[in-house]
Amino acid sequence: MAQRAQWQSIPIHTIEGFRFGHSTNLEAATGCTVIVAPAGASAGVDVRGGAPASRETDLLRPENTVEAIHAVCLSGGSAFGLEAASGVARELEARGIGLDVGPTRVPIVCSSCIFDLAFGSASVRPGVNEGVEATSAALEADPSPLAEGTVGAGAGATVGKLNGADMLMKGGLGARARAIGDLKIGAIAVVNACGNVVDPVTGTPIAGMRAAADSLEIVDMEDAMLAAAEDLAMPLDRTNTTISCIVTNARLTKAQATKVAQMAADAYAHTIRPTHTTNDGDTIYVLASGALGDRDIPLDMLGVAATRVLEEAICAGCASADGIHGAPAYKDLHN
Template sequence: MSIHSIVDIPGVYAASATNAEAGTGCTVVVCPTGATGAVDVRGGAPATRETDLLRPEETVQTLNCVVLSGGSAYGLAASCGAAEELERNGIGLNVGVGVVPIVSSACVFDLACGSADVRPDGRMGADAVRRALGREETTLSLGNVGAGAGCTVGKLCGPARCMKSGLGESIATHGGLVCGAVAAVNACGNVVDPRTGDQIAGVLSPTLDSIMTPEEAWDDASASMPLRTNTTISCVVTNARLTKAQATKVAQMSADAYAHAIRPTHTTNDGDTIFVMATGEVEAPVDLVGVTSTRALEDAIVSAALHARGAYGLKAACDLAG
């Protein structure tokens, strides 16, 4: 079976719900039978749900859904709708009197795009889960959709010179091992192709026709990093068989992708978060899973910038010559 998207991985479902006019949305990754879950949070300003539960020492062993959402902290409401829709489908931890879906979530700040007073809510989260379980996206939609609808990058010099980013995805394999990554890239820094060093999207020059390096942006007199309005949130999905401790190590290793493809990253004004979901089909060394996941996440970050389209008065990578 050819794997081109995380929705091609057996037992994995994913889809987005988008309000394009408001510039916001959410993206869900669902494992109905449960996956081994983990998380790594490195940014200084995260907006998250159910991350403590994913620690290796905690007793819940499976994760049913990851919700990546816009709306800043308001967007956490989407995960409540996602959980309710999963419950309606009988998906979750059996607690004797019913099921409790295990849903973790992280949000990006996208209130500056579109409408600041429109955020992902329970209905949007439920809609994304319905679309995922119904296989409405045979390949996950990318760019200005879902959690990427209002994403921007390159904000070291303020919002007037940032660029549009979005939702990205990539798959990396090694033999029978599959690692997929989906990322909503709303970083303070620039997106860089780690293989070539080329800057793909970031801080625009004062003439708005080229991308400045982070060093040039730091020295720019207008440099003014917006406080706590940046975050890259991701979900890595692998068919590897991992314990929670091993999945946590994979999440930690995957964070290297942020450093490779976003400059600067993990700043005090980013809420960078990476979830891992392991479906347990293939035996593979933990370090190999970590390296392969890192490669997938690097390419997903680049994909987010390349698939974005100019919107809300902002340019995207496709709008720059060359």
């Protein structure tokens, strides 16, 4: 009998075909994170929730002609932060990375942003320089473990916002990856959700809405919403989003990558309560480098694997975050 492949934890930077980099401004509590595919990667996207801020997602529709993209930029700064993707494109062009259009190469860069303007500084947002910085960090250094927590696009991320800024907790950026035989799949998640983040197995809260401004007790936000009934109000309207990027060495078409993104959205429902609200702009990208070769990977298995690693990344984003600007973090509850 053939031995079954083992589901093993691996560092995300060991997945062939991808490089990763951050630009972080802790004083302003914002930043950006770049996932670069120097040789290009097929890609898909799934957008849910009611308030997305994104760039070039229409290119990923299966009927459109661009077959590969070169980077995904995850950023703070709300819609202002989309400017960071221009810095990513500028740096990639300078390095000869992009779609060959004759006189030059045009890097195809998709981007999504979180709203962090109400945390830290509202006037400082990631822009062209930060996009260049994160891209340079991704491409110039030898591949190394990716920093997590209050870093990059997760610098200003927060969660648990039903009762406003006084009772929220710190979110952050998480990165996790797994291997099943030669197949590798990883996820980066920037967790800036309206809801609470919970362990998907036990339901134990990791970070979320606190009982009071001077309390570290996390209360069930869904119960609080139901109790409020028709009096429910959202003081931080349209200020929440969890944005993620899944990377794999498998070969996928755009349509297949889109399906994996749709399946992986289950990870949000498993770990964020509530999720996909009208105040969230949840987005998931899937990038496939094809470094594994022409092997056909069962798409449903890949979707389940993507869901699992994204669950781990979401939880890690909160568990590894450091509290800043008065917002406590998971570490403060457990130190």
